[in-house]
Amino acid sequence: MEIIRYTEEWKEEWDKFVLESNNGTMFHMQKFLDYHEPGKFKFDHLIFLDKGNIIALLPGSIIDGMFESPIGASYGSIVTKDITFSKAMEIVEALIDYGKKNGIKEFMLTAAPMIYEEYPNQSLDYAMLWQGFSYKLHYISSAIKLDPQRDIIERFSPTIRRNVRKTFRDFKLRVEANDNYEEFYPILLENKARHGVKPTHSLRDLRRLKELLPDYLKLFMVYDGENPIGGSLMFYPNKNVALCFYNMLKYEFAHLKPIQRVMYEVVKDATERGYKYVDIGVSQDTKADNPMTPSMSLIEFKEKFDAKAIMRNTLYIKL
Template sequence: MQITLYTPQFKDQWDQCVRESHSGCFLHERDFMEYHAHRFEDHSLMFFDNDTLVACFPAHIIDNNLKSHRGLTYGGFFASAKANLFSDFLQELIDYSKNQGFDRLDLKLPPQYYNPNFNAEWSVLKNNSFETSQESVDLVVDLTQEWQPSPKKTIGYRNGKFEKLKLIKDVHLKDFWSDLLEPQLMARHQARPVHSIEEIELLQKLFPDQILQYGVEVDDMLVAGITLFDFGNILKVQYAAANKQGFEHNAMDFLYLEIIKEAKEQKKEFVDLGTVNHPDGSVNEGLKRFKQQLGATTTSVFELTLSL
């Protein structure tokens, strides 16, 4: 097996390998990765068996550590569905990293339900002395099981409170960013979205069927919104925000419930509501409870490290 450093001439092969993999999605295609290429020193790797690309490994370098991948929801190996060689890929990667003189190898794993081979790959990683460096709590609605949101969330359907709310699809990203998302993040956390409005608009142009924007209106005014990443069998909530009027009308409850109902109708298997950890790693219990009342259950998301 041969490891080759990614260069743009391999873009089409890289993207095809990601699309054929078990757990890759549009996040790992080069058009998505390269919108923020200026933020990372890219060191993505390709694994060839003879002349056939069998696996991709999105990665970058920070402080002489090889990481997969801080700029993406998750990283790791994305192998052709025909290539069941995880232990071989991992050993090749470890040997390569040592030969390159890296100090550490860091892996940001997907939630377990993203990867059908998670348990087997986890065992291989642990057998190769990878240690857990971070564990986050993710909330997911499993639509392969009976979905049971709390009556506290669905009461708006019964008491008429939701009747004033109108679900809007294809909301302009700029309206959501400027009117709801940026003001809420700044007021609550003194923070900005990971993506600027220019970046998310560019990404939606590149991936119009995968980056979706929904909203809720009251009297023709946008009061809540949600940005979704569609991974096929998984729908991921990327951003959600509301204004004062939206919270008064329980618009976020309505919006989440409608999104999950639509995902169920579309035969999706999971709705990923995201992690609930504060920056210091502690759990935001209020946010966790809110998502559990929507019918979500908890799962762990791991970052692993190997000292070389």
């Protein structure tokens, strides 16, 4: 097995491998990473070859001697097909050897949660831990396991059920899937400003992502009559999981419960399209000193939609 640096001529094969992999997501694809403006990041992606064939991929970047993955994305780490444990051991051994020979001092790798895997397989995790990696960080996330045989509203808490049904009965509230990012983005900016942060993406970024990966994004806008009052921007990272990347509302319309209604719509849509989970994202207290500090109120809100806790883990090694 050998490891080589990614170059542009591998782009088509790289993305094809991700699509056919067991644990890859849109965030691992070169087509996704292309949304960044040229020069924003210096990437050092790695390709693992076994007898000339791709056996694994690792997107990322070397910064001050540390190889970090992901860079410019939500999820990273090593992408493979449904490999055996012995092959996982070979991949990790090759990575460590490559790092030592190329002046890499540390690896920091954050994979997608296990629900993104087509076949649950923790061979890579164990192989990494056995060969010297350790857990550096954990984030708590929440996901709804979809079931087409169950009534969606009945899965929600009694309060959520009442509020969603009320939006059908009493208000002019409607949810529309469209590409009106110009309507959505001011709501996103306002929401983030309330917490003293800026969105991960600019309006230009969102337009660019929709252009590059039209089937991987879907915007659900909530309207009170003709007035946009909220929305949910969904990413579809792979065929298993629909990801709520942004759930936003105009707070002066919070009494109309637009987020509760749009959550019903995105869960319904994902269920009908055959996804296995809806990932509602991490729930950390961003104002706490410890980045692992859970946001109890956010977690409890997500649990009202029958979401369960999943973890996003970061593995680290110092060579």
